[in-house]
Amino acid sequence: MKYWYTFLDGYRGYANYLWHEVTHPHWRNYVYWLLAVSLFFFALELLRPWRRDQPRLRKDFWLDAFYMFFNFFLFSLLIYNAASDVVVSAFNDLLASFGVRNLVALEIGSWPVWAQLFTLFLVRDFVQWNVHRLLHRVPALWEFHKVHHSVEQMGFAAHLRYHWMENVVYRSLEYLPLATIGFGIDDFFIVHLFTLTVGHFNHSNFKLELGPLKYLFNNPQMHIWHHAKHLPPEHPHGANFGLTLSLWDYLFGSAWMPKDGRDVELGFPGVESFPHGFVGQNLHGLVRETAPQDDGGDSP
Numbered sequence: 001m002k003y004w005y006t007f008l009d010g011y012r013g014y015a016n017y018l019w020h021e022v023t024h025p026h027w028r029n030y031v032y033w034l035l036a037v038s039l040f041f042f043a044l045e046l047l048r049p050w051r052r053d054q055p056r057l058r059k060d061f062w063l064d065a066f067y068m069f070f071n072f073f074l075f076s077l078l079i080y081n082a083a084s085d086v087v088v089s090a091f092n093d094l095l096a097s098f099g100v101r102n103l104v105a106l107e108i109g110s111w112p113v114w115a116q117l118f119t120l121f122l123v124r125d126f127v128q129w130n131v132h133r134l135l136h137r138v139p140a141l142w143e144f145h146k147v148h149h150s151v152e153q154m155g156f157a158a159h160l161r162y163h164w165m166e167n168v169v170y171r172s173l174e175y176l177p178l179a180t181i182g183f184g185i186d187d188f189f190i191v192h193l194f195t196l197t198v199g200h201f202n203h204s205n206f207k208l209e210l211g212p213l214k215y216l217f218n219n220p221q222m223h224i225w226h227h228a229k230h231l232p233p234e235h236p237h238g239a240n241f242g243l244t245l246s247l248w249d250y251l252f253g254s255a256w257m258p259k260d261g262r263d264v265e266l267g268f269p270g271v272e273s274f275p276h277g278f279v280g281q282n283l284h285g286l287v288r289e290t291a292p293q294d295d296g297g298d299s300p
């Protein structure tokens with residue numbers, strides 16, 4: 001019963017929060033920042049497209065626009081925010097039953113705010129890089145992650161095209177490492193905004209020479225190879241797994257940019273028979289499908 005109330009509170013709390021955000025524009029408002037960042041990259045794609053022959057409203061533009069809204073807001077509204085409160089509550093109860101009351105191993109609450117924000121950003125990006133590698137290596141997880149890799153024409157909105165189960169996987173695996181750090185603040189707005197912006201940038205149809213900064217930050221010229229349909233023998237499970245930072249791929253040998261990737265073919269072997277619509281994609285990996293020989297056996 002306690003978990004059920006936690007669930008209801010989480011659901012109601014998020015619904016109220018979202019409605020409040022929509023009706024009260026202010027400078028730290030996620031709804032309007034998502035719109036603003038999206039319009040910014042859309043304008044760049046229209047003004048200076050990297051692939052000039054790609055349609056301005058590329059294949060699946062509207063599908064991805066819907067994904068953007070769904071994954072950033074609706075999914076949380078529908079279930080995840082409430083469900084994750086329940087998981088955290090149950091998890092803490094489980095730990096308490098073993099006599100563990102506090103997971104915090106590193107207390108950084110007395111650090112300057114910028115140092116705490118930077119620590120969260122760095123730790124989370126590294127954890128996410130590892131989770132992303134798992135999504136490519138574990139066959140059951142790869143089936144979910146195929147949704148993101150079903151993009152055949154790349155643009156900023158493809159950033160948030162992913163299976164709803166990815167939210168569950170990322171947030172569950174992130175929780176434990178982050179819970180071991182004792183933060184003194186709970187407002188990480190600027191970190192979320194920064195990672196949203198770099199994520200949109202990575203997927204945009206736009207070329208920007210970063211110079212030596214490319215070894216630090218992910219970028220469209222690197223991330224396009226992450227979406228390459230055909231992978232080289234040295235990277236059979238994929239390459240360039242970085243979300244915001246490219247640093248991890250350079251440090252651990254998973255960076256791969258053989259040439260200018262402007263016209264590289266995107267997707268994965270068998271993408272042609274992958275579901276095209278939102279419902280089919282979000283059920284993929286959960287129900288047994290009757291599509292025969294859909295990947296030719298070599299999952300990237």
Ligand SMILES: [Zn+2]
Pocket residue numbers: 132136145148149226
């Ligand atoms: Zn991937």
Ligand SMILES: [Zn+2]
Pocket residue numbers: 148158159203223226227
């Ligand atoms: Zn991507």
